Amino acid sequence: MRMPLIAGNWKMNGSLALIEQFGEAFASAGLPTSVEVALMPPFPYLPAAQAALGGTSVMLGAQTLNPAHSGAHTGEVSGRMLKEFGVEYALVGHSERRQLYREADEAVYDRLLAALSADIRPILCVGETLEERDAGRTRDVVLRQVGHVMARLEPQQRARVTIAYEPVWAIGTGRTATPEQAQEVMAAIREYQAGFDRELAAGLRLLYGGSMNAGNAAELLSQPDIDGGLVGGASLKVDDFIAICQSAG
Numbered sequence: 001m002r003m004p005l006i007a008g009n010w011k012m013n014g015s016l017a018l019i020e021q022f023g024e025a026f027a028s029a030g031l032p033t034s035v036e037v038a039l040m041p042p043f044p045y046l047p048a049a050q051a052a053l054g055g056t057s058v059m060l061g062a063q064t065l066n067p068a069h070s071g072a073h074t075g076e077v078s079g080r081m082l083k084e085f086g087v088e089y090a091l092v093g094h095s096e097r098r099q100l101y102r103e104a105d106e107a108v109y110d111r112l113l114a115a116l117s118a119d120i121r122p123i124l125c126v127g128e129t130l131e132e133r134d135a136g137r138t139r140d141v142v143l144r145q146v147g148h149v150m151a152r153l154e155p156q157q158r159a160r161v162t163i164a165y166e167p168v169w170a171i172g173t174g175r176t177a178t179p180e181q182a183q184e185v186m187a188a189i190r191e192y193q194a195g196f197d198r199e200l201a202a203g204l205r206l207l208y209g210g211s212m213n214a215g216n217a218a219e220l221l222s223q224p225d226i227d228g229g230l231v232g233g234a235s236l237k238v239d240d241f242i243a244i245c246q247s248a249g
């Protein structure tokens, strides 16, 4: 069956001191073995996070990567480099990347391929804006974002992808999608995937993201098609993040 994944996306937040605090807390937290946990700090903190979390089961993730392995790309970081620091997951297509850095579907696809070729598991982020939801376009928008990538992958590549559904209006706003709203979109994504392969669809891991916190995680995670969470703000508070991980177990 699908192993839940709770991924903490620190965005451009955190510090060396916070990394140390997480390392100590996770070393004594006794996380459920039935849950995978990943922490995604900003790039400069990866070596410190690798050291601090070394004795725990927490995995490392990156928030983005460049499509190229190396070369003249000032300011960018490649999957191969991330792999040297033990990175196992990478977000691609986060709505902040799509909106603030103009990453379109094609750029998201290129990054996802780069992750796969560096043997990093991509987490493809998708989600509609409030305007799109109000116009009744949620399903179309989300399935377009999913399809743009998934339709072009080989079956063995598809099997490596996790999808995070993050309604843009719920990110960082304190306004969470209801479990029913999230479930409806998750079910549509899984059904879309079943068009390629039913078995792969049954194994596809789907995360919810958008103001998930210690208070609402259990109810969201109890939905049949929600297999974990991509957590922003609440992943910066160690007790809250550990509580979310525990509620997935």
Ligand code: PGA
Pocket: 009, 166, 170, 171, 172, 173, 174, 209, 210, 211, 212, 230, 231, 232, 233, 234
């Ligand atoms: P949030 O962010 O939990 O702060 O809403 C989630 C995300 O952007 O991944």
